[in-house]
Amino acid sequence: MTSCLVININLFNILNCMAHHDYLKAVLIVPRTRATRFNGKLLQLVNAHRLTLPTLAAHTPFEGVSLKVIDENVEDMLTPETISTSADIIGISAMTPEALRAYEIGDMYRKLGIKVVLGGIHPTVLPEEALQHADIVVRGPGGSAWTQILDDFRRGQLKKVYDGYSMQTHMVPLQTEERQLVTSKSVYSIATVQTSEGCPRRCNFCSVKLLHPDFVRYDLEDVIKDIGSIEGGYLIFVDDNLWANKPYAKELFRRMRGLGKTWISQAPITIALDDELLSLAAQSGCRGVYIGIDSIIEESLRSANKKGIDVTKIPEYIRRIQNRGIFVEAGVIFGFDNEDASVFERTLEVYDKTSVDSLNFHILTPYPSTELRRILEKEGRILHNEWDKYDTRHAVFKPVKMSPEQLQEGYEWAWKQSFSLGMIGKRVLRSGHPIYSAIFQLAGMLDHASILEEDGLVSRAVSRFVDKHLKEAPLTARDRNNVQLYCQEMSEPEGCGMPGSYFNEAHYNSRVWDHL
Numbered sequence: 001m002t003s004c005l006v007i008n009i010n011l012f013n014i015l016n017c018m019a020h021h022d023y024l025k026a027v028l029i030v031p032r033t034r035a036t037r038f039n040g041k042l043l044q045l046v047n048a049h050r051l052t053l054p055t056l057a058a059h060t061p062f063e064g065v066s067l068k069v070i071d072e073n074v075e076d077m078l079t080p081e082t083i084s085t086s087a088d089i090i091g092i093s094a095m096t097p098e099a100l101r102a103y104e105i106g107d108m109y110r111k112l113g114i115k116v117v118l119g120g121i122h123p124t125v126l127p128e129e130a131l132q133h134a135d136i137v138v139r140g141p142g143g144s145a146w147t148q149i150l151d152d153f154r155r156g157q158l159k160k161v162y163d164g165y166s167m168q169t170h171m172v173p174l175q176t177e178e179r180q181l182v183t184s185k186s187v188y189s190i191a192t193v194q195t196s197e198g199c200p201r202r203c204n205f206c207s208v209k210l211l212h213p214d215f216v217r218y219d220l221e222d223v224i225k226d227i228g229s230i231e232g233g234y235l236i237f238v239d240d241n242l243w244a245n246k247p248y249a250k251e252l253f254r255r256m257r258g259l260g261k262t263w264i265s266q267a268p269i270t271i272a273l274d275d276e277l278l279s280l281a282a283q284s285g286c287r288g289v290y291i292g293i294d295s296i297i298e299e300s301l302r303s304a305n306k307k308g309i310d311v312t313k314i315p316e317y318i319r320r321i322q323n324r325g326i327f328v329e330a331g332v333i334f335g336f337d338n339e340d341a342s343v344f345e346r347t348l349e350v351y352d353k354t355s356v357d358s359l360n361f362h363i364l365t366p367y368p369s370t371e372l373r374r375i376l377e378k379e380g381r382i383l384h385n386e387w388d389k390y391d392t393r394h395a396v397f398k399p400v401k402m403s404p405e406q407l408q409e410g411y412e413w414a415w416k417q418s419f420s421l422g423m424i425g426k427r428v429l430r431s432g433h434p435i436y437s438a439i440f441q442l443a444g445m446l447d448h449a450s451i452l453e454e455d456g457l458v459s460r461a462v463s464r465f466v467d468k469h470l471k472e473a474p475l476t477a478r479d480r481n482n483v484q485l486y487c488q489e490m491s492e493p494e495g496c497g498m499p500g501s502y503f504n505e506a507h508y509n510s511r512v513w514d515h516l
């Protein structure tokens with residue numbers, strides 16, 4: 001009884017003293033999308049974390065800012081009851097399919113009078129729309145803008161729109177701790193790394209050039225330092241085109257030899273033409289590439305501005321890449337103007353004759369401000385602006401040679417056909433690396449099967465496993481620093497009534513931060 005009282009008094013002291021903090025409390029959020037099912041538990045099991053969060057964390061000043069990050073895809077969804085009412089400023093990231101949820105979250109915080117910042121590709125291209133749900137919008141790369149916003153907040157000089165394009169300086173290699181902010185939320189985390197921004201190509205449906213008008217490569221020293229901050233052995237390069245500058249890519253792969261990392265990335269099919277490049281990639285740990293082949297119909301590729309690809313050579317190119325022990329997943333887009341309803345069957349027939357390890361299907365989607373969107377708008381072919389359906393899984397425009405319903409049905413048929421047990425078995429058996437293949441096939445199947453519906457049998461089992469094995473989020477050096485600074489100010493260097501255990505508390509954030 002007595003010890004309980006002491007602890008309560010201590011806790012009261014902490015809450016009391018920290019309530020008058022002179023440091024900022026900031027929260028960064030990635031919203032959940034319709035595409036993320038199963039209450040995020042499956043993603044919590046194996047999560048390739050969103051690089052956005054540690055990147056912005058690395059641009060958050062160490063002194064005087066307490067930071068919390070939330071990825072709704074792997075955590076419980078935020079509600080008015082669970083949001084941090086004591087936060088000072090919230091930053092939310094949004095791709096187009098995440099925009100509506102981002103707006104909901106923004107509205108929730110703004111109701112409490114908390115400042116909301118929106119960034120990412122969607123607010124970049126539609127800042128006026130975003131400003132209806134936020135106080136501040138960041139356009140373009142956001143690291144330096146985020147640092148500036150925190151500073152302006154302190155000085156009471158916030159602006160409505162920050163132009164990230166003109167402010168970005170250079171990449172900041174991440175620290176292990178910044179990565180832990182997100183990786184500790186999964187059982188098995190896969191790190192994400194970026195070596196460049198943008199893409200030298202100009203496909204007409206792509207949003208990348210809107211966010212990154214120029215193709216910028218990071219300093220290789222910084223990239224290697226960044227990779228050094230990764231604790232585990234697996235990583236994904238999130239670059240749009242890691243391989244675009246061959247001398248740079250080759251040097252990167254040379255330097256990665258011996259680091260003991262296994263990695264995958266997106267890649268253009270043309271990597272098959274450079275033996276040295278492939279060989280160095282394999283030696284550096286490359287085990288898989290996702291190739292946006294997009295279509296096996298030359299005319300479709302031309303209409304999308306994808307030039308220089310001889311579709312008849314695709315099977316041979318796939319084989320060459322696989323010969324290096326690199327797994328190939330092909331990305332297919334349906335809905336180009338010249339395609340009629342026979343495209344689905346024809347596509348599967350062609351891929352059935354290749355040795356491709358896995359397939360991934362998308363519906364052509366006219367994202368805001370892209371060239372494709374401008375054409376379709378002019379022709380009156382956009383069906384609606386329900387952004388959560390702009391996820392490449394829904395037909396949101398009228399194709400030329402089929403109806404939107406035919407496009408939707410054909411797309412779903414292709415998934416079902418391609419991920420039937422027979423097709424999966426065939427691909428796994430002929431794959432040079434059946435274990436990787438089986439994992440990818442399973443991922444593809446889960447992506448489109450509903451066997452793990454929320455509260456289903458498998459979902460519950462995954463939840464139990466995750467809850468048991470989830471790593472503990474470390475108390476960050478930043479928070480330790482803030483508490484110590486405060487205690488010094490209070491002339492109580494021993495901890496101003498804060499029990500030592502709080503410094504070690506893994507869930508300091510949720511136990512103390514939320515209640516301030």
Ligand code: B12
Nearest residue numbers: 033048049052091092093095096119120141142207238367
């Ligand atoms: C990696 C990636 C993914 C991963 C993401 C998961 C993961 N664990 O990493 C996966 C494969 C799952 C994925 C899925 C999808 N993706 Co994606 N993806 C990317 C990619 C290649 C890189 C994103 C990234 O990590 N960048 C690195 C980080 C550091 O940059 P960032 O997030 O852009 O953040 C910077 C700025 O935007 C800004 N910023 C962002 N948020 C905020 C917030 C605040 C507060 C501030 C201040 C600043 C700020 O500051 C950051 C630092 O500069 C981009 C292409 C690109 N270059 O953007 C496409 C991209 C974002 N994806 C796209 C699409 C279409 C999708 C899908 C719909 C379909 C698909 N391709 O599979 C799904 C939808 C997923 C969903 N949530 O619903 C489109 C989005 C178009 C649009 N208008 O929304 C892009 C642009 C690709 C393209 N070719 O057009 N994607």
Ligand code: SF4
Nearest residue numbers: 199201202203206240
């Ligand atoms: S190759 Fe990929 S990232 Fe580059 S423009 Fe085309 S779709 Fe965009």
